[in-house]
Amino acid sequence: MSAIAARLRPSRHSARVLGYMTLPVGLLICFFVAPLIVLADKSFRFELIAEKTGFTLDNYTRIFGNHLYVHILLQTIEIATIAMAVELLIAFPLAYILAFKAGKFEIPLLLALVLADELNPMVRIYAWRMLLGKEGLINTTLETLGIINHPINALLFSRFSVILVLVTGSIVFASIPIYASMKAVDRRLFEAARDLGASWFQIFRKILLPLVAPGVFISIALVFIPFFTEFATPGLVGGRSGYMIGNTIAEQISATGEFGGGTAMSLVLLAAAGVFSLIAYSVTRMKSLGTAA
Amino acid sequence: MSATANPIEGGQTAVPAPSPRRRKGLSKRNGARASNAASVSIIAFIMLLLFGPLILLAIFSFNSSTIISLPFEAFTTHWYKAALEDPGARSSIEHSVVVALIVAAFCMVLGTMSAIGITRSRFKLRGAAAGLHGATLVVPSLIIGVAAVMFFVQLRIELSLTTLTLMHIVVTFPLVTAIVAAGLVRFEKAPEEAAIDLGASQWQMVRYVMLPQIAPSLAAAGLYAFFESFNSFELSFFTGGYEQTFPVWVYALLKHGDNLPLINAAATFIAAIQVAIVIGGWFLVKKLLHRQSTDTNLSDMILGSR
Numbered sequence: 001m002s003a004i005a006a007r008l009r010p011s012r013h014s015a016r017v018l019g020y021m022t023l024p025v026g027l028l029i030c031f032f033v034a035p036l037i038v039l040a041d042k043s044f045r046f047e048l049i050a051e052k053t054g055f056t057l058d059n060y061t062r063i064f065g066n067h068l069y070v071h072i073l074l075q076t077i078e079i080a081t082i083a084m085a086v087e088l089l090i091a092f093p094l095a096y097i098l099a100f101k102a103g104k105f106e107i108p109l110l111l112a113l114v115l116a117d118e119l120n121p122m123v124r125i126y127a128w129r130m131l132l133g134k135e136g137l138i139n140t141t142l143e144t145l146g147i148i149n150h151p152i153n154a155l156l157f158s159r160f161s162v163i164l165v166l167v168t169g170s171i172v173f174a175s176i177p178i179y180a181s182m183k184a185v186d187r188r189l190f191e192a193a194r195d196l197g198a199s200w201f202q203i204f205r206k207i208l209l210p211l212v213a214p215g216v217f218i219s220i221a222l223v224f225i226p227f228f229t230e231f232a233t234p235g236l237v238g239g240r241s242g243y244m245i246g247n248t249i250a251e252q253i254s255a256t257g258e259f260g261g262g263t264a265m266s267l268v269l270l271a272a273a274g275v276f277s278l279i280a281y282s283v284t285r286m287k288s289l290g291t292a293a
Numbered sequence: 294m295s296a297t298a299n300p301i302e303g304g305q306t307a308v309p310a311p312s313p314r315r316r317k318g319l320s321k322r323n324g325a326r327a328s329n330a331a332s333v334s335i336i337a338f339i340m341l342l343l344f345g346p347l348i349l350l351a352i353f354s355f356n357s358s359t360i361i362s363l364p365f366e367a368f369t370t371h372w373y374k375a376a377l378e379d380p381g382a383r384s385s386i387e388h389s390v391v392v393a394l395i396v397a398a399f400c401m402v403l404g405t406m407s408a409i410g411i412t413r414s415r416f417k418l419r420g421a422a423a424g425l426h427g428a429t430l431v432v433p434s435l436i437i438g439v440a441a442v443m444f445f446v447q448l449r450i451e452l453s454l455t456t457l458t459l460m461h462i463v464v465t466f467p468l469v470t471a472i473v474a475a476g477l478v479r480f481e482k483a484p485e486e487a488a489i490d491l492g493a494s495q496w497q498m499v500r501y502v503m504l505p506q507i508a509p510s511l512a513a514a515g516l517y518a519f520f521e522s523f524n525s526f527e528l529s530f531f532t533g534g535y536e537q538t539f540p541v542w543v544y545a546l547l548k549h550g551d552n553l554p555l556i557n558a559a560a561t562f563i564a565a566i567q568v569a570i571v572i573g574g575w576f577l578v579k580k581l582l583h584r585q586s587t588d589t590n591l592s593d594m595i596l597g598s599r
Binding site for chain 2: 016019020021023024025027028029031032033034035036038039042090093094097101102109111112113114115116118119120121122123124126127128129130131137168171172221225226228229230231232235236246249250253254259262263266269270273274277
């Protein structure tokens with residue numbers, strides 16, 4: 001019986017695998033891979049109104065030749081980078097406290113963070129807008145108290161508001177990977193270093209940072225790429241100085257129907273995201289291999 | 294991290310002597326207190342950033358004034374009634390809830406299927422299949438949204454809640470795959486093989502051996518899938534056509550400059566329901582874990598899902 005079973009197994013096995021994987025993988029190919037191929041294809045074709053067919057780099061030369069688009073792209077890079085830096089300044093201490101200091105508050109705090117993460121981002125953006133606006137809660141309160149005479153305009157529809165809302169919207173996402181890698185650190189290393197006379201900065205620089213570097217890279221990959229493509233936040237609290245590339249794409253696709261420029265920009269962003277993820281992935285792997293050895 | 298976290302005196306040149314040792318112990322205690330105070334204030338600051346605006350939003354949703362500012366005029370539930378009667382608010386909330394429920398159900402099935410396929414088999418393209426699942430989680434939803442619009446336009450399929458739901462399922466089920474696969478790799482294959490050898494059908498094996506083991510992960514994954522869909526803005530914005538989900542409705546209203554107290558009420562209502570679901574889900578997962586009496590840590594589950 002076992003000989004027959006052994007011979008039967010491979011075919012039964014592959015039939016089972018086929019049964020489990022066909023539908024999910026098929027769906028991904030039809031509705032994830034195929035749309036991306038259509039997107040790439042569209043970006044290399046003439047606009048419909050051009051009444052020309054065939055492949056062209058027209059869309060790409062048009063974006064990179066236009067000062068306005070280049071300016072928006074640079075502004076996007078600036079905003080996303082500042083927001084990411086601020087995010088790490090918040091997420092790192094948060095992860096540290098959760099992993100090493102919270103004690104019995106660790107699980108309740110984690111629950112609170114998960115809760116914050118699952119709340120609707122649009123509700124959060126709206127709440128900030130209500131607070132920061134010209135007639136918002138902060139300005140009216142300060143005016144009633146007599147601290148300021150005129151509302152502070154820069155609170156809303158500025159770079160500040162975009163960065164604030166972006167940062168507060170991703171705190172959880174940024175801190176959880178760092179927290180996870182900190183949980184894996186052997187705390188006796190700190191004690192050993194301390195006993196050998198290391199300063200807190202030396203412990204941080206030589207022990208903690210190298211060991212949690214993979215977590216930091218994962219958190220950057222998880223947060224930085226979405227910052228680049230965000231358009232709800234800059235659209236609702238950004239104004240002109242907080243305008244980002246995502247807004248341009250959204251407007252081109254949904255309002256003007258100029259698919260060429262929008263698809264080309266999307267593909268540029270996709271390529272950038274891909275390269276960035278690969279770098280983050282390989283750095284993380286290298287780091288974790290290095291620390292494992 | 295605060296400077297006072299690990300106050301170490303001396304450094305390499307420290308000469309061990311009896312009196313500095315006492316001083317060291319003292320300053321260590323003071324330092325610990327200072328670092329605790331720093332920890333508490335950092336946590337308080339972050340919680341204020343995360344929840345402060347939402348709490349104020351909730352408070353002012355009961356204010357009778359149409360402008361959100363102090364002083365608080367009078368308590369009213371008028372805006373809640375107005376929101377419930379508003380056709381835009383009602384239909385968008387209904388759309389969001391129905392879509393998220395459908396998405397969560399489909400994702401739990403599809404995610405479990407591919408998780409079993411990926412963890413319990415050795416076929417050549419396994420790595421590629423896992424990578425394909427991972428890619429959906431890395432590609433920004435703005436780009437998936439734009440690609441989906443191009444795709445459906447190309448096929449001359451009109452955008453509607455159906456296309457929106459389909460796209461939500463496609464980008465969300467890999468999340469379930471990741472969570473369930475993380476759960477599956479923890480368990481041994483032996484009982485599953487034993488069940489098959491003893492004559493159980495494939496379905497019986499999955500139903501009676503696998504499912505009880507992965508129930509907590511699956512419940513958590515279902516919750517995540519629900520919220521992933523419910524909170525999705527970018528993908529819904531592009532693929533929904535003229536049919537709006539809740540985030541798209543809020544966006545459209547705000548885009549036209551309306552800071553309506555109506556949105557206060559609707560947003561608070563949504564936030565309250567979400568808080569209830571998260572807390573309920575937490576206890577459900579905890580209970581499932583307890584019944585299973587494994588040593589799986591709850592914090593592990595949260596990490597596994599990210």
